Amino acid sequence: MSNPEEQQSKRFFIPDFCHTQSVFIVILVAELLAILLSLARFDNENFWTILAFYSLFIQWVALISAACLCLLRGWLRNLSDIKAGTISYVIILLITLIASLLAEMIQQWIEPNIPGTKVNPVLANLMVAAILAAFWLRLFYLQAQYRLRIQAETEAKLQALQARIKPHFLFNSMNILSSLIAIQPDKAEQVVDDLSTLFRASLREHREMVSLSEEITICKHYFHIESLRLGDRMTVDWQIEGDITPYKVPSLLLQPLVENAVYHGIQPLVEGGAISIVIQATAQRLDITIRNPFDAKSHNDRRGNNVAVSNISDRLALLYGEDFTFTRQQLDREYVVNIQLPLSEQDPS
Amino acid sequence: MKLLIVDDEPLARARLISLLNDHPDISSMVEAANGLEAIEQYKDSQPDVILMDIRMPGMDGLEAARHLAQLENAPIIIFTTAYDDHALDAYDLNAIGYLLKPVQRDKLLHSLATANRLSSDQMSKLPRAQRKFISAQVAGKLQMVALDEVYYFRAEQKYVVACHDNGELLLEETLKALEAELSQRFIRIHRSALVAMDKIAALVKTPSGQTVLTFSGIDVQLEVSRRHLPEVRKTIKQLSQR
Numbered sequence: 001m002s003n004p005e006e007q008q009s010k011r012f013f014i015p016d017f018c019h020t021q022s023v024f025i026v027i028l029v030a031e032l033l034a035i036l037l038s039l040a041r042f043d044n045e046n047f048w049t050i051l052a053f054y055s056l057f058i059q060w061v062a063l064i065s066a067a068c069l070c071l072l073r074g075w076l077r078n079l080s081d082i083k084a085g086t087i088s089y090v091i092i093l094l095i096t097l098i099a100s101l102l103a104e105m106i107q108q109w110i111e112p113n114i115p116g117t118k119v120n121p122v123l124a125n126l127m128v129a130a131i132l133a134a135f136w137l138r139l140f141y142l143q144a145q146y147r148l149r150i151q152a153e154t155e156a157k158l159q160a161l162q163a164r165i166k167p168h169f170l171f172n173s174m175n176i177l178s179s180l181i182a183i184q185p186d187k188a189e190q191v192v193d194d195l196s197t198l199f200r201a202s203l204r205e206h207r208e209m210v211s212l213s214e215e216i217t218i219c220k221h222y223f224h225i226e227s228l229r230l231g232d233r234m235t236v237d238w239q240i241e242g243d244i245t246p247y248k249v250p251s252l253l254l255q256p257l258v259e260n261a262v263y264h265g266i267q268p269l270v271e272g273g274a275i276s277i278v279i280q281a282t283a284q285r286l287d288i289t290i291r292n293p294f295d296a297k298s299h300n301d302r303r304g305n306n307v308a309v310s311n312i313s314d315r316l317a318l319l320y321g322e323d324f325t326f327t328r329q330q331l332d333r334e335y336v337v338n339i340q341l342p343l344s345e346q347d348p349s
Numbered sequence: 350m351k352l353l354i355v356d357d358e359p360l361a362r363a364r365l366i367s368l369l370n371d372h373p374d375i376s377s378m379v380e381a382a383n384g385l386e387a388i389e390q391y392k393d394s395q396p397d398v399i400l401m402d403i404r405m406p407g408m409d410g411l412e413a414a415r416h417l418a419q420l421e422n423a424p425i426i427i428f429t430t431a432y433d434d435h436a437l438d439a440y441d442l443n444a445i446g447y448l449l450k451p452v453q454r455d456k457l458l459h460s461l462a463t464a465n466r467l468s469s470d471q472m473s474k475l476p477r478a479q480r481k482f483i484s485a486q487v488a489g490k491l492q493m494v495a496l497d498e499v500y501y502f503r504a505e506q507k508y509v510v511a512c513h514d515n516g517e518l519l520l521e522e523t524l525k526a527l528e529a530e531l532s533q534r535f536i537r538i539h540r541s542a543l544v545a546m547d548k549i550a551a552l553v554k555t556p557s558g559q560t561v562l563t564f565s566g567i568d569v570q571l572e573v574s575r576r577h578l579p580e581v582r583k584t585i586k587q588l589s590q591r
Contacts, residue, residue, distance in 0.1 A: 171431045171450070178451035179364035231359040270383055270407035 012077040013144030014088060014137070017066040030062035031055060033132070061099045061129065065092045085137050096129035097122065152314040176228050191228065194221040201252060209248040209344065212279070212286070216240075219258050219277075226262050233272025234262065242281035248344055249286075250315050256308040257290050257337055265292030265335055286341045294335035319344070350461075352378045353396035355387040355413070356429070357405040361450060365400055365429075368454050372461075384408025385482070388416060388491055396424055398464060403430040403447070408481055416484040419521075420491060425464045480530075483511055485520050494518050496534070500548045500564055501571060502527055504541040512569070538562055538581050539574045546588060552581065 015022055034054040041050055068091050069076070076084040100122040173195055180188035201218050204210075216238075223236050254277075261275045273293035280287040309328065316324050316339075325340045352375055356362045362380050369375055379394045381387040383405040391399070399417070401410040414426045428447035448456055482493045498514040504524045511518045520527075528535065528543050535543045550565040552573065560578055561570040573581055 168431065175358070175364075175431060175451045176360055179360040179367075182367045183360075183363055228360060229358050233357075268406050270385075 012073075012084070013081060013141045014069060014073070014076065014084065015140060016070070016073065018070040018073065023063070023066060026062050026066045027059065030058045034058045037128075057099065057103055057125075061092075061096050064099070065095050068095065081141065085141065089133055089137060092133040093126060093129055096125055100125040148314075149318055152311065152318060156311050156315055172229055173225060176225065180228070187228065191225055194225050197221045198225075198255075201255070204251050208251045210251045212244045212247040212249050212281075215249050215251070215254050216279075218252070218255050222255055222258060223262075230262075230266060230272065233269070234266045235272075235274040237274055237276045239276070239278045240281075241279065244279060244281045244286070246343060247281060247286050247341075249341065250319060253312060253315075253339070254288070254290075256312065260308060261290055261292035261335070261337075265294050269293060269295055284343055286339075286343070288339045288341075290337045292335050293333060294330060295333065296330070316341070350374045350398060351376055351394060351396040353381060353387065353390055353394065353399045353424070354378060355381045355384070355390075355399060355405070355410065356402040357382050358402075361402065361429075365452060365457070368452065368457055369461075372458070374461075384410060384413030384416075385493065387413045388484075388493060391417060391424065392490060398425045398427065398461065400427050400429055400448075402450075403428055412480045412482065415480065416482065416491060416493065419484065419486055421486070421489070423466055425466055427460050427464050483518065483520060483522075485518050487518075492518060496531070499545055500567055500569070501545060502535070502543040503571075512567075514566075536581060536584050538577050539572055542571050544571065546584060549585060549588070552585060 017023065017026065034051060037054050037058075038047060038051040041047075043050060069088055072087075072091070076087060079087070104122060173191065177188055177191055180191060197218060198221055223234075227234055227236070258275065258277070266272050266275065276289075276291045278287075278289045278291075313326050316326055320341060323342050325338070327338045329336045329338075352369065354362050354365050356365070359382075366378055366380075369378065377394070379390055379396065381390040385408045387399065387401065387410075388408075390396075399414075401414060403410040410428060414428075417423055417426065429450055429452055430447055431450040448460060480496070482495055483499065484491055484493045486492070494511060494513045494515075500512045500514075502520075502524055503510045503512065509520045509522055509524050509527065511520055524537075524541070524543055528537050531543070534546055536546055538544050544562060548564050548566060550563045553561050553563055553570070555561055560573045562573050562581070563570055
């Protein structure tokens with residue numbers, strides 16, 4: 001029984017042309033284009049006539065394109081960005097083609113005697129449409145990417161802060177400290193050290209890359225606090241194979257995942273269990289697997305966890321594009337998280 | 350005064366013990382790590398007061414308190430809890446009083462001096478929806494059965510009998526209350542029977558025209574009343590589709 005969670009949050013990059021505001025902007029931009037093209041003719045006498053013709057034609061194409069994109073929006077947003085972009089592009093070109101052919105026919109019908117100009121007007125229209133549509137689609141895409149990035153970064157920051165200042169973690173740590181100060185003051189000192197390491201990490205810039213070994217150290221500090229709290233109910237098994245020194249990972253990549261393993265895996269189990277973290281590094285790729293026992297029955301609250309998971313997946317997508325995998329699997333009695341990353345070229349500084 | 354300290358975190362227990370070590374009125378302190386262990390420990394050591402953490406794996410403190418409260422000389426229970434976002438909002442804890450962790454010495458001593466048994470009114474405010482065990486007093490001792498092990502509840506004249514893996518348990522609860530509480534996992538098949546959905550094997554028609562329900566695991570047939578038959582069929586169908 002496997003149940004890999006699909007968590008691709010869909011954010012569609014093409015603006016919603018069903019909105020009056022967008023339609024207004026389309027009209028405005030189309031009109032600006034008409035003015036621009038009319039001015040480019042350098043024909044003072046016929047300027048207004050030319051503008052009228054251009055306006056009519058461009059508005060026609062632009063509004064029908066917008067209407068089509070509005071109607072197809074529901075379908076397009078379920079496709080990949082590349083497919084949706086290509087289809088939108090083809091639609092705009094088709095509409096331009098049809099409109100141009102119709103315009104040509106009408107013109108022939110009204111004034112059949114005017115001989116064809118040097119440049120085929122249908123082809124010229126198509127070229128203009130092709131260039132402009134490509135430009136706009138690219139612009140929309142970049143804008144959406146930018147927005148996504150800002151959003152993910154802000155979320156990551158906020159979330160990391162909340163993760164550390166998460167009331168139960170804070171209060172649990174305070175409880176541990178107050179117990180230890182009386183019983184084992186030297187261990188209390190160590191917990192203060194663990195806590196400050198964790199707080200320092202969560203206050204770091206979120207775009208920052210840290211060495212994998214640093215991230216592992218942070219996880220170990222975290223585990224130290226939790227092992228004091230959970231006693232012998234929790235064991236942690238690290239297996240590191242290969243040379244991890246060249247690998248850098250986004251700061252706080254693993255810690256939220258091992259925290260999930262503790263809170264959702266070990267803590268609800270009376271008998272506790274073992275968390276296993278296997279890291280395999282080759283010359284090109286890094287493979288990290290975190291396993292924890294999981295009892296679906298004793299479990300009713302998984303809300304907090306998905307926020308952390310989707311945030312990690314967003315950050316990885318920004319850093320590595322398509323070149324990474326991040327899977328979560330809930331097996332019968334076990335929860336497995338796997339991350340595979342390429343050797344990153346990015347320099348942190 | 351004998352004390353039982355219940356908390357899943359060893360350090361939290363250690364702190365309470367260190368706070369109360371030199372208390373002149375306390376003759377002994379024993380520990381337990383969850384609700385079920387607490388009930389076991391209670392049988393052995395018969396404490397006067399239990400310091401009970403609320404959030405624990407397995408059986409939590411509130412459920413343990415509810416089971417213990419059935420006893421004739423129920424112990425005094427003082428709850429302890431760490432701040433735990435909204436998880437505890439649902440429980441009207443003000444009705445029973447509790448100590449916040451880390452527990453402060455004065456507050457702890459004050460509660461020990463003033464604590465009373467939970468009144469039945471307070472008990473009724475403890476959550477009823479999430480228990481994992483059923484319990485009954487048998488010859489003065491508390492007998493616990495995990496709900497997972499229960500095949501069905503059968504109403505007899507005055508009692509409800511829970512049939513489970515290792516026999517039967519007489520409960521002083523009504524079938525109606527059980528049905529209301531356990532509707533997620535149990536289904537009414539007859540005026541006098543409530544059945545664990547995951548233990549159902551099949552519906553069988555007898556030669557005499559009755560419909561009976563069979564179980565996986567035990568050789569028992571229970572009659573399904575005509576009134577409940579459509580609902581039972583629907584549930585079995587949904588279960589088999591899962």
